[in-house]
Amino acid sequence: MDTPLVELKSVSKYFGSVIALKDVSFDVRPGEVHCLLGDNGAGKSTLIKVLSGVHSPDEGEILVGGTHTRFNSPKDTLDKGIATVYQDLALVPLMSVARNFFLGREPLKKTWFLHQFDIEYANRTAYKELSDMGIQLRNPEQPVGTLSGGERQCLAIARAIHFGAKVLILDEPTSALGVHQASVVLKLIVQSKARGIGVIFISHNVHHAYVVGDRFTLLKRGKSAGTYQKNEISRDQLLNLMAGGKELVDLEQEIIKLSNGKR
Amino acid sequence: MSLEVKDERVRTVPLLGRLLSRPELGAIAGTVLIFLFFGITAGHSGLFSAKGIVNFLEVSAQLGILAAAVALLMIAGEFDLSIGSMIGFAGIIIAIPPIMWDWPVWASVLLAFASCAFVGYLNGLIVVHTGLPSFIVTLGSLFMLRGLTLGVTRGITGRTQASGLHEYSTGDWITPFFAGQVFKTPIRWLAELGVIGKRADGLPAISGIPVSIIWWIGLTLFFTWLLMRTRFGNWIFASGGEANAARNMGVPVARTKITLFVMTALAAALFATIQVLVTGSADTLRGNLKEFEAIIAVVIGGTLLTGGYGSAIGAMFGALIFGVVQMGIFYTGIDTDWFKLFMGAMMVVAVLFNSYVRARAMRSR
Numbered sequence: 001m002d003t004p005l006v007e008l009k010s011v012s013k014y015f016g017s018v019i020a021l022k023d024v025s026f027d028v029r030p031g032e033v034h035c036l037l038g039d040n041g042a043g044k045s046t047l048i049k050v051l052s053g054v055h056s057p058d059e060g061e062i063l064v065g066g067t068h069t070r071f072n073s074p075k076d077t078l079d080k081g082i083a084t085v086y087q088d089l090a091l092v093p094l095m096s097v098a099r100n101f102f103l104g105r106e107p108l109k110k111t112w113f114l115h116q117f118d119i120e121y122a123n124r125t126a127y128k129e130l131s132d133m134g135i136q137l138r139n140p141e142q143p144v145g146t147l148s149g150g151e152r153q154c155l156a157i158a159r160a161i162h163f164g165a166k167v168l169i170l171d172e173p174t175s176a177l178g179v180h181q182a183s184v185v186l187k188l189i190v191q192s193k194a195r196g197i198g199v200i201f202i203s204h205n206v207h208h209a210y211v212v213g214d215r216f217t218l219l220k221r222g223k224s225a226g227t228y229q230k231n232e233i234s235r236d237q238l239l240n241l242m243a244g245g246k247e248l249v250d251l252e253q254e255i256i257k258l259s260n261g262k263r
Numbered sequence: 264m265s266l267e268v269k270d271e272r273v274r275t276v277p278l279l280g281r282l283l284s285r286p287e288l289g290a291i292a293g294t295v296l297i298f299l300f301f302g303i304t305a306g307h308s309g310l311f312s313a314k315g316i317v318n319f320l321e322v323s324a325q326l327g328i329l330a331a332a333v334a335l336l337m338i339a340g341e342f343d344l345s346i347g348s349m350i351g352f353a354g355i356i357i358a359i360p361p362i363m364w365d366w367p368v369w370a371s372v373l374l375a376f377a378s379c380a381f382v383g384y385l386n387g388l389i390v391v392h393t394g395l396p397s398f399i400v401t402l403g404s405l406f407m408l409r410g411l412t413l414g415v416t417r418g419i420t421g422r423t424q425a426s427g428l429h430e431y432s433t434g435d436w437i438t439p440f441f442a443g444q445v446f447k448t449p450i451r452w453l454a455e456l457g458v459i460g461k462r463a464d465g466l467p468a469i470s471g472i473p474v475s476i477i478w479w480i481g482l483t484l485f486f487t488w489l490l491m492r493t494r495f496g497n498w499i500f501a502s503g504g505e506a507n508a509a510r511n512m513g514v515p516v517a518r519t520k521i522t523l524f525v526m527t528a529l530a531a532a533l534f535a536t537i538q539v540l541v542t543g544s545a546d547t548l549r550g551n552l553k554e555f556e557a558i559i560a561v562v563i564g565g566t567l568l569t570g571g572y573g574s575a576i577g578a579m580f581g582a583l584i585f586g587v588v589q590m591g592i593f594y595t596g597i598d599t600d601w602f603k604l605f606m607g608a609m610m611v612v613a614v615l616f617n618s619y620v621r622a623r624a625m626r627s628r
Contacts, residue, residue: 075513090511092504094571099497104512106494116492 002029003066005167005198006051006082011060013046020046021057024224026217028167028198033189035209036202037242038219044202047219051169051200052084053077083165087172089156093145097137100144101126101159129162130155133188150181154188161192168192169200174208186212206242210235218242286565287577289616293563293609294580294587301591310594313459314468317476323586324479325534327579329553330560331482332530334578335490336523337561340503340570341397343524345386345404346531346557350550352412353379353535358425358545359416361432368428368435368540376532382408383528387521405554412547429543441478441533442540444471475537479579482530486575499523503570559606560585563613565620572621584609 004027013021021043028034038044049055050062053071062069064080071077074084091100102122109118123140130137135154144152153173160168170189174182189212192199203209209216216233218225218241225241233241240249301310309315329346336343356375360366386404390397416423432438447470453459454467462468490496498519501509506516531550539545560581566573585606592602 074511078513086511088508088511090508092501092508092571094504094567095497095500099500103497103501103509104514106497108494115494116488117494117497119492 004029004063005065007063007066008047008050008057009061009063011047011050011057011062013050013055013057019222021050022222023060024219024222026051026200026224026227028200030166030198031193031196032214033193033199033201033212034215034217035213036200036217036219037204037206037209037238039204039242041221042219043222044219045171046222048084048169048171048200048202051077052082081164081166082169083160083163083167084169085153085156085160085171085173087175089152091144091152091156094143096141097130097144097147097155098122098126098140100155101129101140101162105163125162129158133158133191134184148181149177150184153177153181153185157185157188157192161195161197165197167198167200169202171202172204173201174203174205182208204242206235206239210238286572286574286617286620287580288565289613289620290564290577290580290584293584293613297584297587297591301587301595305591305595308594308596310591312468315590315594317469317473319586319590320476320583321473321586322589323582324473324475325537326553326556326560326585327479327582328475328482328534328537329527329530329557330564330578330582331479331486331575332523332527333557334561334564334566334573334575335486335499336527337558337566337568338490338503338570338573339499339520339523340506341390341520341523342401342558343383343386343527344398344401344554345382345408346527347550347552347554348405348409348412349379349382349528349531350535350538350553351545351547352382352408353532354539354545354549355412355416355425355547357536357539358428359419362425362428363419368432369437372437372441372536375535376529379528379532379535380525383525384521386528387524390524391517391520409547416547423547424544425546426544428539428545432540432543438540439474441474441537443474445474445477447471473541475541478533478537479582483575483579490575495519495522500571503572505571556585556606559610562610562617565613565617567617567621568614581613 007027107118108115127140217227353375360371564577564581
């Protein structure tokens with residue numbers, strides 16, 4: 001089996017007296033979508049922050065490509081090929097798609113004795129990269145604010161891939177999207193996987209996760225509640241495993257009881 | 264696999280629509296209107312004679328130098344209210360050492376630029392590191408600088424003004440760069456050809472173009488290039504548009520903002536140098552309200568008060584409108600008391616127009 005691109009081994013993280021993560025192991029391999037599922041407060045955000053170098057773990061190890069490592073900063077993590085696409089997407093709505101695409105990594109062109117921002121290259125490349133991923137722009141100079149939610153998400157993902165991400169961490173990429181927009185993003189996740197990128201897909205939407213996921217790890221109250229291959233578990237089992245599963249069944253029972261009582 | 268689908272919802276945007284998405288459009292339209300208005304009401308008063316044009320361009324140029332720098336700072340999402348008193352501060356630094364201690368003027372000018380850069384750096388540092396609104400921080404420096412200038416000047420000279428600098432500055436090599444005139448020969452030719460009127464004594468009505476106008480246009484072009492065609496320009500837009508996103512993408516937001524505070528302070532020093540070397544005197548109260556005039560010019564020029572959007576060219580037209588209206592009111596014989604009413608109203612109209620334009624530009628689908 002391939003060496004995991006990134007691997008956490010029994011990682012724990014404490015904030016004062018709060019145990020945010022306890023003995024969590026997690027990895028992702030090339031060309032794999034590993035879904036991280038869990039309810040609010042399960043520790044998903046903490047795990048992402050450990051993976052992206054925002055927090056360093058109090059216990060446990062991090063391996064990148066099989067070698068022990070430390071993430072000194074988010075920038076350091078990014079340089080190691082692990083890109084996180086946060087929910088706010090790190091996009092500037094008033095700026096053009098191309099300017100956003102190259103934000104912080106502007107291409108330069110030498111003219112005379114000066115290095116200028118090569119805006120033509122930026123426009124061309126942003127347009128091409130996005131259309132390769134099935135996002136047709138009207139104009140690379142249109143402001144990001146005019147894009148739909150799904151298009152913005154795709155822009156942020158395409159940007160991470162263009163700049164050499166081997167591991168993509170996607171934080172709830174479909175949560176704020178409508179059905180069609182979400183399907184566009186899910187398609188892009190499948191495409192990224194086909195390129196050999198390891199995708200860590202954080203979600204609390206089992207339906208979205210199950211469509212694209214290869215493996216599923218459940219987090220519950222800071223602990224791992226198991227990792228499953230897709231062929232080991234059905235969607236309904238997964239739903240039940242999540243905190244919402246049992247509660248939904250209880251809720252259903254209660255509603256039935258209530259409506260019976262009324263009659 | 265190709266997902267290429269011709270989007271049936273794409274339409275060709277008409278030219279007007281495309282123009283409307285440029286920030287400086289409002290200012291250019293405003294400039295045309297103002298020229299039409301004064302062309303009709305003040306067409307024969309001399310406002311558009313060579314002398315009149317140089318007069319209003321000189322007013323515009325001085326404000327425009329400030330506005331160009333302020334535009335960039337505002338696009339980065341910050342204000343600098345201290346530039347008004349920084350002008351007085353720099354002017355005094357330029358004037359006192361030569362008059363009191365026989366310094367060469369170039370040295371005092373250099374000191375003024377260095378001092379302003381330092382104050383600008385402090386402004387930026389405090390804003391960036393405390394996270395306080397720059398409006399408040401620089402409001403503080405506005406008062407502190409004015410007080411410092413008054414106190415020091417009165418302490419050294421016993422007065423609040425310093426005059427008679429011409430005596431020291433006329434021979435200095437630095438003076439022509441700030442208070443000189445250019446294009447004297449072409450102006451003489453144009454006068455011979457009858458394009459430019461002559462005075463009674465046969466000399467052209469103007470002897471040259473004040474060099475401040477060259478500074479104004481040069482700085483505007485430089486800042487426009489900086490904004491549109493450099494990496495730093497991209498950082499300016501991003502810092503003002505969504506500082507957090509910019510930071511996440513590795514943009515050095517703090518450094519960008521501090522640099523812009525220094526640039527704005529240097530523009531105030533340049534303004535002061537030009538003013539002091541042209542008039543030959545400095546006054547502790549110089550530059551009063553210039554901080555707001557610069558903001559008005561920038562806002563008329565299409566820059567958003569909230570940052571992230573705007574242009575230096577727009578600020579240039581904003582400053583041009585300012586100069587034309589100020590001199591136009593003077594030439595038409597309207598009481599100059601009405602000037603401020605007019606400019607204030609103009610700014611409100613500009614803001615309304617700009618927010619409409621922006622809403623249009625950002626309209627999704």
